[in-house]
Amino acid sequence: MARPKLLIAASGTGGHLFPALAVAKALPDYDIHWLGVPDRLETQLVPGIYPLHQVPLQGFQGRNPIAQLRPLGQLLGAIQKTRTLIRQEGIQGVFTTGGYIAAPGILAARSLGCPTLLHESNALPGKVTRALAPWCSQVAVGMAEAVQHLDKKTGRTIAVTGTPVRPEFLGPQALDLAIPEDSPLIVVMGGSQGAVALNQKVREAIPHWLETGAWVVHLTGTNDPDAHSLSHPHYVVLPFYDNMAGLLQRADLAISRAGASALTELTLTGTPGLLIPYPYAAENHQRHNGDVLVKAGAAEMISQGDLTGDRLQKLILDWLGNPTKLKAMAHQARSLAVPDSTEQLATLVRQLIPPTHPN
Structure with missing residues (x-):
């Protein structure tokens, strides 16, 4: 047949x-x-x-x-x-x-x-x-x-x-990184090609987050010449990571571009997001994507031109100090999942x- x-x-x-x-x-x-x-x-x-x-x-x-x-x-x-x-x-x-x-x-x-x-x-x-x-x-x-x-x-x-997303996002996944269960985890991801400008601003803020006891997993992509310029026991820097489902399920929050697939993954894992749309995306479509999550209360968004290390570190510290806010954002993210x-x-x-x- x-x-x-x-x-x-x-x-x-x-x-x-x-x-x-x-x-x-x-x-x-x-x-x-x-x-x-x-x-x-x-x-x-x-x-x-x-x-x-x-x-x-x-x-x-x-x-x-x-x-x-x-x-x-x-x-x-x-x-x-x-x-x-x-x-x-x-x-x-x-x-x-x-x-x-x-x-x-x-x-x-x-x-x-x-x-x-x-x-x-x-x-x-x-x-x-x-x-x-x-x-x-x-x-x-x-x-x-x-x-x-x-x-x-x-x-x-x-x-x-x-x-649609990869099927591993549809069920619980174990994380093979040695991060203590009781430590806050921030995930930074710049998309499949990485994001050098975003990475630079993040590295300015990371030391302040680490001082609170948080862990950071930073996916830099393969094109960042300064990828290993910062070292700390609670800072994991990788060009990419295969088990994104497990990583986002474990994360307390994510700093991300606003591509449609990345946002879909955030909704399925219920991960609060700080979105930095890629400024050169065709017709600025990532900002339109991000608006959907922002209006739902699942994320906040800052344009790359307005992003500074100081603003970034203070915003994330505020989130880490407000677990009720993160819980509400996670709930709203899941409400958008399909x-x-x-x-x-x-x-x-x-x-x-x-x-x-x-x-």
Whole structure:
């Protein structure tokens, strides 16, 4: 019995790839192919699990019409290659998590009459999502705030499903770092690429936190030249850490960027957050994401331009001295969690492309 064939178009960052991988793993009875771009994260995560098909593609940057010719040419070529892939492999539908790789996936599928499911994780949908949502069979969003930017254009009901995360976030995880259970724990994370500017401000404040007996786990990324400039028995500095579920479940609070996946993880683990949106994110979408948690009382937010070491150290000391506030923020964070997001999206895939059943 032939399994239904699904093409997943997801590329670039963990924010696009991890939700797509979570949905893919929830569809074991589907024959999945992957559409990606050379030299991006998918080339490390996808091969060996699913067939990876790559198309050269870049986003449209700037307003110079001449500078747009190359990405336009790449897009047209990517659409044609994706059409060929769909026909040759007998693909029956497309699932995409947005970004510019979504464009050839959606347009090729539309031209061949294949159903398409588009998931957008950000509160402010990206340009590709806003432009191509009306061309999709079904649109889903991670945050209800995104609906207002799309509903009039799609002409159909938009499903609010939350954003899928790695399955370890859905159950308790042990922490393999030797941090005493009765010590406050602050986690600092700058996203998948780290955040040098954020790290610098944090290091100015950390000695004051350590003086109170708190522990700090600082995930610096791999590009911080001063990563090991500070040393203390209660300060754990790592470029990255695999067991983020266990770390955030143990943390009293987190200092974080405001990418949609990171915020989803904070809600699932009930971790109060101080959010520092990445200032160069497209259309400042991380600030829109952060606003959702701030309005719910689950987090506070400071722009990177307004962040100083002194302000940071005083704010966190205030939080550590106010366990009632942290408990209330944790409760509000959990109120935003959607633990069955992966299952909701897998169900939408099955509705669009029903599994094959024997007669």
